[in-house]
Amino acid sequence: MKYSKQGDKSYKLTVNPHIKNPVCPLCKIPGSNVFFSDRHRDYFQCRTCCLIFVPPDQFLSADDEKAEYDLHENIPGDPAYRRFLNRLFTPIQERIQANSRGLDFGSGPGPTLSLMFEESGYLMEIYDKFYAKNSQALEKQYDFITATEVVEHLHNPEKTLARLWGCLKTSGWFGIMTKLAIGKKAFAQWHYKNDLTHVCFFSRRTFAWLAGRWQADLVLLDKDVILFNKPKITDIL
Ligand SMILES: [Zn+2]
Numbered sequence: 001m002k003y004s005k006q007g008d009k010s011y012k013l014t015v016n017p018h019i020k021n022p023v024c025p026l027c028k029i030p031g032s033n034v035f036f037s038d039r040h041r042d043y044f045q046c047r048t049c050c051l052i053f054v055p056p057d058q059f060l061s062a063d064d065e066k067a068e069y070d071l072h073e074n075i076p077g078d079p080a081y082r083r084f085l086n087r088l089f090t091p092i093q094e095r096i097q098a099n100s101r102g103l104d105f106g107s108g109p110g111p112t113l114s115l116m117f118e119e120s121g122y123l124m125e126i127y128d129k130f131y132a133k134n135s136q137a138l139e140k141q142y143d144f145i146t147a148t149e150v151v152e153h154l155h156n157p158e159k160t161l162a163r164l165w166g167c168l169k170t171s172g173w174f175g176i177m178t179k180l181a182i183g184k185k186a187f188a189q190w191h192y193k194n195d196l197t198h199v200c201f202f203s204r205r206t207f208a209w210l211a212g213r214w215q216a217d218l219v220l221l222d223k224d225v226i227l228f229n230k231p232k233i234t235d236i237l
Contacts, residue, residue: 022053022055024048024051025053025056025156025157026053026157026206026210027046027048027051028158029046029048031046031047031048032044032045032046033047035184035187036052036187038193040058040196041058041196042054042058043187043193049210050203050205050206051157051200051202052181052203053199053201056155059199065153065197066130068195069131070109072109074109074112075110076110076111078112081112085112085113085116087222087224087225088146088148088177088225089113089116089117091175091219091221092144092175093117095144095229096122096143099122100122100123101123101124101125101141101144102114102125102142102143102144102146103124103125103126103127103145103164103167104124104127104145104148105127105147105150105164106128106129106148106153107126107128107131107132108128108131108149109130109131111126111128111132113148125140125142141168141169142169143169144168144172144173145164145168145173145174145175146174146175146176147164147174147175147176148176148177150176152178152179152192152198152199152201153197153198154200157200165214165230169230170231170232170233171229171230172230174216174230175225175226175228176225176227177225178226179201179223180202180203180204180223180224181203182203187201202226210228211228216228216229216230216231217231
C-alpha cells in the first residue's frame with residue numbers, strides 16, 4: 001500500500017501486493033504477521049521481538065516528515081513541556097554522577113531536555129537528523145543518552161539503537177520516552193499510530209527483548225519511561 005499526498009493531510013492509498021512478510025527492522029529476523037491496517041498504512045508485528053512496524057514503502061518522504069516536525073511547538077521555556085520531560089530528566093539525574101556527559105538524541109526543533117541538564121551542571125551534546133545533524137556527536141562516549149519521543153520515528157531502529165548503545169559508556173544510562181503499544185483492540189483506537197511520522201511501536205515485551213540482546217538492566221517507569229543500564233564487562237562474564 002502506498003499513499004500520495006493530496007493537499008493538506010490527505011493521502012490516497014494504492015495497495016502494494018508485494019508486502020507480505022517484511023523483515024523486522026529491529027531484530028532483522030524474518031517472520032511477521034499483519035497486526036492491523038487502516039486507511040493510511042499497514043502495521044506488522046514481529047514474531048520474535050514483538051515490535052509493531054510500518055513497512056518502508058509506506059514511510060513519508062523526508063520532506064513531508066520534516067514538514068510535520070516543523071509544526072511541533074516545543075518551546076524550551078514552556079512549563080508544561082518541561083514537566084513532561086521531567087518524567088525522564090528526574091530518574092536519569094538520580095542515577096548519574098555530577099559532571100556527567102550526556103547526549104540528547106533527536107533533540108528536535110526546540111532542544112529543551114539538553115538545556116535542563118545543562119542548567120543542572122551537566123555537559124551536553126545534541127543530535128537531530130533534521131535540526132542538529134552533528135555527526136561528530138555520535139563518535140563520542142557518554143555517561144548517559146536520552147531519546148524522548150524519538151524511537152517511534154526510527155526507520156532503521158536496529159542500526160540507530162546499536163549506534164547509540166555503542167556511544168554509551170559501561171555503567172551508563174540510556175533513557176527513552178515513547179508510548180507503549182498494548183493489545184490489538186487498544187491499538188485500533190490509539191491516536192499515537194495516526195501520526196504518519198510514527199513507524200515503530202514498542203511494547204514492554206520489545207524492550208525486554210532489547211535488554212536481553214544488550215544484556216542490560218531494564219527499568220520501566222510509569223507508562224512510557226524506559227531506562228537501560230549498560231553492564232560492565234565483569235557483570236556479563
Ligand atoms: Zn523483531
